[in-house]
Amino acid sequence: MIITKPRDWTRILGNLDEVGAKRVFIMGCGQCASVAGTGDEKAILQAKAALEQSGREVTGWAIGEVACHLAAMRLETRKRHGEIESADAVLVLTCGSGVQTVADSVDKPVFPGLESVFLGNVIRHGVFEERCQMCGDCVLDLTAGICPVTTCPKGLLNGPCGGMWAGKCEVLTDRECTHVRIQRRLAEQGRTRVAEIPAKDFSKKLKPGSINMRAPKDEGEGKP
């Protein structure tokens, strides 16, 4: 899921001041930001109280079922048309993706209420760790299911680097070096490691990403 965290509140108030927003509508998200507890009802009510304390009025709030879904967000904002129309700005407690669907769905100034930080695994309730950077050219087949791109702080495909000491990572010294883990797990599974993983093809992950599943498929791509 997409991990979000609270954003500097003075910056948010500054944003609202810039457009002279006295009346604000708040949008949350029923997916990731709800699991993270940053864009659920509780978080929205907290933001509402803080806005009211700063002398602003909250015209209404909603939790988009999937805030990053453009068609669904258009529908959601249409349903709340009156409350949004009477607001001077919309504060969005979702990831940056959700903020943009809201910005594309309403005519009012829209501001991010959270920081979007990474694609995270839920380790346990409230504890998230980044395990994948969605590089578009997955090497987990070669690395025993441990991502070097993400979990090696330097993102090295071949390692360990010279900073590894006693199996520990140079950068995150309380963690085991990713490359030590990879090679140990490969050995445990009786697998031989590839001699050298070649340089990453960053053209596999050009910005902005775009996929159209409805377009005719390339030969040899996609289906098993």
Add this chain to the structure above:
Amino acid sequence: MSRLKDTLARGEFVVTGEVAPPVGTDVAAMRRSAETLGPHCHALNVTDNQAATLHLASLGACRLVLEWGFEPVFQQTCRDRNRLALQSDLLAASALGITNVLLLTGDDPRWGDHPEAKAVFDIDSTQLVRAAAGLNAGRDMHGDELTGATDLFIGAAVFPEAEPWDIQLARAVQKVDAGVEFFQTQAIFDTDALERAVAALRPRGVKVIAGVILLRSVRTIDFINERVAGLMVPEAVRERVAGAADPKEEAVALAIEQVRAIRGIADGVHIMPLGLDGVVPRILAEAGLT
């Protein structure tokens, strides 16, 4: 042309030193360092934004070292440049008469003086070695032909004391397969670890130059143990320096012993003086190297 390469090829023991470019444009101190160490060394390593801290560019500093009459080893890390910049700097090195290169991963910027910087690590040091070998063969990483190949003597780092050794060795062998011709090691305290590294790597046709670091004080040792990646000064060494009447002299005595020991094991010694440039000639002389 590389005197370092030729001397190693003849099977002679080599000495390399290390100079750090300034944080600024005043190269006077670096020149003094080069002129103190240079006459006693086959080549001088020039560090590349060491410890992820801003310094004058290694490539430019290498050219200065060359103009001052000494042979540089151009250290290049993967931290600050993508594959385009790395390759173009290697081409520039070759065109400027800089032949020896030491290709490294690089320390993470979050420990340096610009923690806000984006770490590049577009490629890793194995891949950089392969790229350099390709440039020597007249092709870039994309496979396109160059107008004029490089003539680089390709080095990389190995860490004989870093456990687990089997994983460390696998990485070193991987670098050899990618095109490494010589290794320089991190500072060595455990000669058994050095012996095992040399025994494993020499049969693969590569030379091993072992590191010696001058530990002028307990403060230096504590700083290294806390801040320098991939190096731990053993407690026994720390106690020896701490207990000495003259810690600096003790550091010199220790270095002499280490150089003597390395002489019997490796293909060369790499001295990192950490500011004690002036004592290096004496260390080499007393270890019987001049």
